[in-house]
Amino acid sequence: MAVTRSAKSTQLSDHARIWFSLKSAIASSSGFNSWKGELPLAEAEAAPLDQLVRRYLRETLETLAY
Numbered sequence: 001m002a003v004t005r006s007a008k009s010t011q012l013s014d015h016a017r018i019w020f021s022l023k024s025a026i027a028s029s030s031g032f033n034s035w036k037g038e039l040p041l042a043e044a045e046a047a048p049l050d051q052l053v054r055r056y057l058r059e060t061l062e063t064l065a066y
Contacts, residue, residue, distance in 0.1 A: 023053045032056050 026032050027049055035056050036044050044052070 023050065026053050026056065031060075035059070 032053070036052060047055075
């Protein structure tokens with residue numbers, strides 16, 4: 001039996017792949033690593049990478065908005 005994928009599930013899969021790639025690139029950047037180094041150690045180690053990258057992006061955009 002053939003597996004059919006809806007356009008919506010394909011789109012979600014594409015978005016997940018893009019986010020994974022973007023998150024990986026950001027996490028390996030020097031800016032992210034410097035920012036992460038300024039966090040309390042317990043916070044930097046306990047938070048999931050996804051959460052840290054989202055926070056980094058939010059704080060960076062807030063800084064650029066000024």
